[in-house]
Amino acid sequence: MKHILVVYASHYGATRRYAACIAKALHARLAEARDAAPLLAGADVVVWGGGLYAGGVNGAKLLAKNAEKLRGKRLIFFTCGLADPEEPADLPALQQTAQRALPAALRENAAVFHLRGAMDYAALSPLHRLMMGMMKRMIERKGDAQTGEDRQFLDTYGKKVDFVDLSAAGPLAALLRAAAGDAAGEIR
Ligand SMILES: Cc1cc2nc3c(=O)[nH]c(=O)nc-3n(C[C@H](O)[C@H](O)[C@H](O)COP(=O)(O)O)c2cc1C
Structure with missing residues (x-):
């Protein structure tokens, strides 16, 4: 069986929730991005997840720093953000x-x-x-040029929202299972 390492960079816990769920289902080791370097050599397959912040991915600098150690390994990379990948208008920017x-x-x-x-x-x-306050003012100034994502931003501004759906990590885990040659538990 191949060794899977699940790495995450998370400020407020959403990315960590997905990473922990994937690691549990696949009986894989879980590590924060800042602790990952010494663990990479022993992994055949690496899952790397980071939260989205102002059009960037949290942990991307650490990923770049560890690129040499990851070269040749199967990498499954995921982002975690408020943008909806099911929304055709949001997907190209996410990609x-x-x-x-x-x-x-x-x-x-x-x-x-x-x-x-x-x-x-x-x-x-x-x-x-x-940063969120600045973004709000910028979007408000756009007026009629606001996009669906902009309007969603304004709708949720100042509130508490939780779109984490652990079952959405199912396709990722299925790919991981195939890559690892393992038939571990289901994502719930
Ligand atoms: C300052 C800031 C900037 C953000 N920028 C984006 C963004 O560009 N795109 C997006 O989809 N979500 C954005 N978000 C939402 C986060 O990606 C979301 O809260 C995510 O769950 C954070 O994951 P974490 O809790 O693992 O850090 C932003 C949140 C904050 C606080």
């Missing part, structure tokens, strides 16, 4: 963000997934709250 975060040498062996996250404005750090 672009993921491709930008993936070091060029790893793209060929990588499968990419997008999972929906959560947000509790009351729990945000001062910097993140400031």
